[in-house]
Amino acid sequence: MDFRELMTVRRAVRDYQDREVPMALIREIIKDGCEAPSGGNMQPWSFIVVTNRDAIKRLSDESKKNILMAIEKNPEFSFTKYKPILEMPEFNVFYNAPCVVYITGHKDIRSLASDCALAASYFMLSAADRSLGTCWIDLGSVIRDKEVRAEIGLSDDHVIGATLALGYPTAVPARPPRNEPVILKVVS
Numbered sequence: 736m737d738f739r740e741l742m743t744v745r746r747a748v749r750d751y752q753d754r755e756v757p758m759a760l761i762r763e764i765i766k767d768g769c770e771a772p773s774g775g776n777m778q779p780w781s782f783i784v785v786t787n788r789d790a791i792k793r794l795s796d797e798s799k800k801n802i803l804m805a806i807e808k809n810p811e812f813s814f815t816k817y818k819p820i821l822e823m824p825e826f827n828v829f830y831n832a833p834c835v836v837y838i839t840g841h842k843d844i845r846s847l848a849s850d851c852a853l854a855a856s857y858f859m860l861s862a863a864d865r866s867l868g869t870c871w872i873d874l875g876s877v878i879r880d881k882e883v884r885a886e887i888g889l890s891d892d893h894v895i896g897a898t899l900a901l902g903y904p905t906a907v908p909a910r911p912p913r914n915e916p917v918i919l920k921v922v923s
């Protein structure tokens with residue numbers, strides 16, 4: 736697959752086959768994620784891989800609970816539009832993917848958000864190149880409970896920079912339309 740085709744094939748996948756992703760393959764995709772550029776080449780990312788279905792459900796429930804609490808406190812919160820779906824007990828924010836990968840790093844790294852997003856991009860493209868589906872899941876990224884954080888090895892000084900569902904897609908969705916690029920000005 737050439738790069739142009741790969742960019743089209745990579746889609747946010749929200750329906751996964753009931754099929755595990757081998758850990759060796761997950762490691763290879765993570766390795767590709769680490770080819771991403773990072774500020775000062777600090778490579779501040781570390782990865783948490785969750786393949787235990789019960790743990791994934793706990794993470795989904797924990798994040799849903801925290802987002803719903805935040806919506807309750809501030810109805811202007813941008814996630815408010817997701818309230819009806821978040822209130823559905825059977826809704827799993829990870830769409831029942833067999834694997835969830837958190838890209839995390841130390842909270843004090845200045846470029847952490849950009850670095851993790853870049854690693855996530857490389858990860859998603861690498862997965863697509865291997866016929867795997869991914870979806871960045873902000874709705875699964877609000878993990879506060881001490882026990883849940885301990886279970887996934889997320890220490891107090893680490894924050895989640897990117898949350899990715901990973902698995903074999905049931906189908907690759909159509910490409911959602913893109914806006915024309917806005918080039919504000921060409922200064923030549």
Ligand SMILES: Cc1cc2nc3c(=O)[nH]c(=O)nc-3n(C[C@H](O)[C@H](O)[C@H](O)COP(=O)(O)O)c2cc1C
Nearest residue numbers: 745746747748749870871872873874875909910911
């Ligand atoms: C920062 C970020 C957060 C996202 N969070 C969610 C999410 O919580 N749930 C979800 O279903 N999709 C989420 N997405 C996926 C986007 O909705 C998706 O990328 C977008 O609709 C474009 O579709 P495409 O990835 O197939 O091009 C997120 C994407 C990004 C980049």
